[in-house]
Amino acid sequence: MAGEWATFGADLHLELRGPRLRAGLMDALREAVRSGRLTAGTRLPSSRSLAADLGVARNTVADAYAELVAEGWLTARQGSGTRVARRAEPRTAARPSRVSAPVLALPRPSAPAHDLKAGSPDLASFPRSAWLTAYRRALTAAPNEAFGYGDPRGRIELRTALAEYLARARGVHARPERIVVCAGFVHGLMLMGQVLRGRGVRDVAVESYGLGLHAGLLTGAGLGTPVLPFDERGTRVEDLAVQGPVGAVLMTAAHQFPLGGALPPDRRTAVVGWARASGGFVLEDDYDGEFRYDRQRVGALQGLDPERVVHLGTASKSLAPGLRLAWMVLPESLVGEVVAAKGAVDWAPGAPDQLAFAEFLGSGAYDRHVRAMRLRYRRRRDQLVAAVAAHSPRIRVSGIAAGLHAVLALPPGTEQAVLRAAAWHGLAVQGVHQFRRPTVPATLDGLVVGYATPPDSAWQSALATLVRVLPE
Amino acid sequence: MAGEWATFGADLHLELRGPRLRAGLMDALREAVRSGRLTAGTRLPSSRSLAADLGVARNTVADAYAELVAEGWLTARQGSGTRVARRAEPRTAARPSRVSAPVLALPRPSAPAHDLKAGSPDLASFPRSAWLTAYRRALTAAPNEAFGYGDPRGRIELRTALAEYLARARGVHARPERIVVCAGFVHGLMLMGQVLRGRGVRDVAVESYGLGLHAGLLTGAGLGTPVLPFDERGTRVEDLAVQGPVGAVLMTAAHQFPLGGALPPDRRTAVVGWARASGGFVLEDDYDGEFRYDRQRVGALQGLDPERVVHLGTASKSLAPGLRLAWMVLPESLVGEVVAAKGAVDWAPGAPDQLAFAEFLGSGAYDRHVRAMRLRYRRRRDQLVAAVAAHSPRIRVSGIAAGLHAVLALPPGTEQAVLRAAAWHGLAVQGVHQFRRPTVPATLDGLVVGYATPPDSAWQSALATLVRVLPE
Numbered sequence: 001m002a003g004e005w006a007t008f009g010a011d012l013h014l015e016l017r018g019p020r021l022r023a024g025l026m027d028a029l030r031e032a033v034r035s036g037r038l039t040a041g042t043r044l045p046s047s048r049s050l051a052a053d054l055g056v057a058r059n060t061v062a063d064a065y066a067e068l069v070a071e072g073w074l075t076a077r078q079g080s081g082t083r084v085a086r087r088a089e090p091r092t093a094a095r096p097s098r099v100s101a102p103v104l105a106l107p108r109p110s111a112p113a114h115d116l117k118a119g120s121p122d123l124a125s126f127p128r129s130a131w132l133t134a135y136r137r138a139l140t141a142a143p144n145e146a147f148g149y150g151d152p153r154g155r156i157e158l159r160t161a162l163a164e165y166l167a168r169a170r171g172v173h174a175r176p177e178r179i180v181v182c183a184g185f186v187h188g189l190m191l192m193g194q195v196l197r198g199r200g201v202r203d204v205a206v207e208s209y210g211l212g213l214h215a216g217l218l219t220g221a222g223l224g225t226p227v228l229p230f231d232e233r234g235t236r237v238e239d240l241a242v243q244g245p246v247g248a249v250l251m252t253a254a255h256q257f258p259l260g261g262a263l264p265p266d267r268r269t270a271v272v273g274w275a276r277a278s279g280g281f282v283l284e285d286d287y288d289g290e291f292r293y294d295r296q297r298v299g300a301l302q303g304l305d306p307e308r309v310v311h312l313g314t315a316s317k318s319l320a321p322g323l324r325l326a327w328m329v330l331p332e333s334l335v336g337e338v339v340a341a342k343g344a345v346d347w348a349p350g351a352p353d354q355l356a357f358a359e360f361l362g363s364g365a366y367d368r369h370v371r372a373m374r375l376r377y378r379r380r381r382d383q384l385v386a387a388v389a390a391h392s393p394r395i396r397v398s399g400i401a402a403g404l405h406a407v408l409a410l411p412p413g414t415e416q417a418v419l420r421a422a423a424w425h426g427l428a429v430q431g432v433h434q435f436r437r438p439t440v441p442a443t444l445d446g447l448v449v450g451y452a453t454p455p456d457s458a459w460q461s462a463l464a465t466l467v468r469v470l471p472e
Numbered sequence: 473m474a475g476e477w478a479t480f481g482a483d484l485h486l487e488l489r490g491p492r493l494r495a496g497l498m499d500a501l502r503e504a505v506r507s508g509r510l511t512a513g514t515r516l517p518s519s520r521s522l523a524a525d526l527g528v529a530r531n532t533v534a535d536a537y538a539e540l541v542a543e544g545w546l547t548a549r550q551g552s553g554t555r556v557a558r559r560a561e562p563r564t565a566a567r568p569s570r571v572s573a574p575v576l577a578l579p580r581p582s583a584p585a586h587d588l589k590a591g592s593p594d595l596a597s598f599p600r601s602a603w604l605t606a607y608r609r610a611l612t613a614a615p616n617e618a619f620g621y622g623d624p625r626g627r628i629e630l631r632t633a634l635a636e637y638l639a640r641a642r643g644v645h646a647r648p649e650r651i652v653v654c655a656g657f658v659h660g661l662m663l664m665g666q667v668l669r670g671r672g673v674r675d676v677a678v679e680s681y682g683l684g685l686h687a688g689l690l691t692g693a694g695l696g697t698p699v700l701p702f703d704e705r706g707t708r709v710e711d712l713a714v715q716g717p718v719g720a721v722l723m724t725a726a727h728q729f730p731l732g733g734a735l736p737p738d739r740r741t742a743v744v745g746w747a748r749a750s751g752g753f754v755l756e757d758d759y760d761g762e763f764r765y766d767r768q769r770v771g772a773l774q775g776l777d778p779e780r781v782v783h784l785g786t787a788s789k790s791l792a793p794g795l796r797l798a799w800m801v802l803p804e805s806l807v808g809e810v811v812a813a814k815g816a817v818d819w820a821p822g823a824p825d826q827l828a829f830a831e832f833l834g835s836g837a838y839d840r841h842v843r844a845m846r847l848r849y850r851r852r853r854d855q856l857v858a859a860v861a862a863h864s865p866r867i868r869v870s871g872i873a874a875g876l877h878a879v880l881a882l883p884p885g886t887e888q889a890v891l892r893a894a895a896w897h898g899l900a901v902q903g904v905h906q907f908r909r910p911t912v913p914a915t916l917d918g919l920v921v922g923y924a925t926p927p928d929s930a931w932q933s934a935l936a937t938l939v940r941v942l943p944e
């Protein structure tokens with residue numbers, strides 16, 4: 001075994017020089033698993049001894065192991081060391097290794113033992129029976145033309161139901177003719193990027209913390225993404241005025257993702273004021289506006305000025321990402337351009353799903369489901385707060401009591417160590433550094449805990465594992 | 473009335489100068505209807521008298537009337553003249569006219585009395601009950617993870633079912649890992665455009681006749697679209713060799729759209745040979761490969777060389793466009809790039825629909841539906857051929873006996889007149905000129921008749937109306 005590993009290390013020696021040491025090691029380990037050189041169950045050398053073999057820092061190896069555990073290539077259990085994971089799918093017929101199609105060559109990673117990554121609702125709670133009822137009703141009642149090429153804005157039945165719901169539940173000034181149905185939030189954001197770029201906008205400001213995918217979509221549309229600073233009260237929207245010519249700002253105003261604050265009232269007013277004064281737009285990513293536990297719900301920013309705020313909502317958190325159902329409520333001045341951008345490629349969720357969602361909204365099933373999930377998530381959040389307080393009293397659960405995730409503020413400099421410990425225990429969870437824009441100083445250490453993600457049956461063990469890896 | 477029209481004409485006089493006379497007149501008429509100046513049922517002046525009022529050629533007015541009838545703004549019946557159509561939706565609250573959102577301002581046009589436009593299956597025949605059965609089974613059996621963010625290639629269940637079906641029904645060399653599920657053909661074509669452009673391809677050749685939307689998608693991706701010449705045997709693929717550096721060619725090889733020929737065997741071989749020799753790709757738009765009536769079905773071009781042909785298929789013709797379900801079967805060398813392009817924006821049809829389609833394919837329901845539709849469409853095609861032969865023996869129904877449309881070859885120079893007559897009789901149908909690439913010489917006159925479009929109840933009257941407007 002030692003001999004094999006020495007060879008393995010020697011083989012990789014040249015590739016492991018340079019700035020991407022950890023990535024190179026991860027590639028090499030993945031390739032060894034993929035090619036069958038390392039078989040399922042094989043115990044890997046300790047990070048200390050492999051680091052010595054390879055002549056790299058021990059943390060480089062430990063980090064690589066931890067990430068590969070999170071990806072499902074390796075497993076790590078206290079007492080049994082790091083091993084090659086059993087893969088969920090058999091490898092298909094022999095294929096050339098290191099093909100130009102890296103995604104293809106990736107076997108489906110085995111799921112982590114515990115999953116608290118943010119961004120997903122509890123998929124086990126998808127209301128299959130209520131959805132099926134809505135789908136059957138909708139499909140039975142659908143006019144024939146619903147099965148044809150449709151209005152690029154989406155089905156009128158769904159836009160009408162959304163207008164009613166969003167006005168009632170989120171305080172959105174919505175009229176069906178201003179709503180555009182999208183196949184997910186990112187579809188809407190990409191359309192907005194295209195439209196803004198087409199108008200000559202060069203920069204869309206983003207928050208200090210957020211999803212790299214979203215900023216990447218704007219960059220892909222040819223837009224710059226200057227970053228707004230952040231303080232203890234949230235995103236410093238007042239800095240927009242001194243930021244230079246910015247055409248729009250992408251905000252998670254109701255519940256900052258992932259840090260969890262709500263934009264305070266004076267800043268809500270300020271960002272809309274900036275948009276009015278500058279002719280810019282606020283792109284309001286209202287991804288989990290339905291889920292607010294303690295305080296009165298904050299209405300959508302769009303209600304302050306429907307002509308300057310683009311409201312983007314989604315059923316991905318409230319129902320399921322797999323439905324690919326989202327919507328935009330647009331200022332009148334943007335509708336034509338967005339429809340033109342969308343219509344040219346005629347994507348939309350399937351018409352039956354749109355009609356089913358309209359029925360689901362209209363029948364009250366959506367309200368019932370959201371209410372049930374709110375209770376369930378709230379209970380989990382309370383349990384999270386209590387467990388952390390009991391085991392690690394110095395760690396604060398931050399962010400407002402809302403949504404599907406919380407942030408655990410960690411002692412400075414401990415985030416990476418906690419993440420490594422989590423991976424070691426088979427817990428998939430993310431650190432705040434994974435959401436920090438590249439130019440933002442690393443002033444916060446924390447875990448982003450997606451407490452909605454596991455099914456009920458797995459929640460308690462996930463929580464117990466989380467508490468176990470926290471400092472104190 | 474005469475006075476009103478004189479005013480109307482005078483108002484528009486300045487705008488109606490210039491090269492876009494007909495378009496300007498159409499805009500003015502739409503605006504008059506939209507604003508309520510012309511109300512439903514109002515009889516318009518004859519094309520002769522309005523032309524005299526406006527000082528334009530009579531054909532300009534007649535053509536504008538005809539197109540507005542096809543769009544549903546006006547109705548035209550022999551004996552009652554041209555009138556403003558009753559619109560299907562009430563106008564919403566007053567909005568500024570000529571807003572920057574032209575699509576928004578468009579009321580839903582009332583359906584034409586008879587619809588033989590190509591490109592749609594009979595929507596009334598969507599198999600609601602069988603689809604619902606498949607959907608219920610799929611939703612009940614779905615694993616929880618199906619409701620999450622999924623593989624950008626699409627659900628494995630669907631890719632497996634498609635691989636089996638396409639191999640059996642279309643001779644496609646398909647493996648699930650090479651299949652990517654898309655939200656419609658245009659989604660796939662846009663991804664291919666992005667990937668080819670990303671590889672440094674500058675030009676993708678297109679056929680002399682086709683959908684402008686498709687060429688426009690390629691143009692939108694930054695690609696040139698040189699046009700391949702056409703002769704009586706179809707697209708002159710042998711000219712690819714002398715075309716200069718072309719990275720790919722978009723072809724409807726099994727059933728040229730709209731002219732209706734199948735690419736002869738020597739040209740099938742030639743286009744694949746070109747791709748092999750040049751390192752280029754053939755993008756095979758196999759939009760209606762299932763529908764072939766007389767002769768043995770021609771397998772997909774992809775079977776000749778799966779590494780050089782991208783096979784693009786869709787359920788839009790075989791089931792319904794409203795499902796937004798399509799697929800690509802990719803050469804191995806392209807999978808990684810296509811997945812990367814698609815994954816970045818994670819569109820796909822909803823997972824339940826993908827699973828339902830997998831169940832629909834796997835249970836044999838798809839085969840049964842296609843067989844039933846093939847019989848029905850074949851009967852309609854036979855009736856079309858017989859009716860044209862009886863009433864207009866000099867007009868040839870051309871194109872192979874396949875698909876959902878046929879081409880009626882018209883005497884040279886008569887296409888526009890026949891289209892005007894069709895509009896006059898409330899028949900929506902297209903001429904071949906609407907599919908001709910701008911640089912292609914106008915050597916063909918013909919009607920593209922989508923005999924699959926109307927429901928059974930409307931088919932006979934549509935056919936009778938068609939025959940009535942043909943010359944002879």
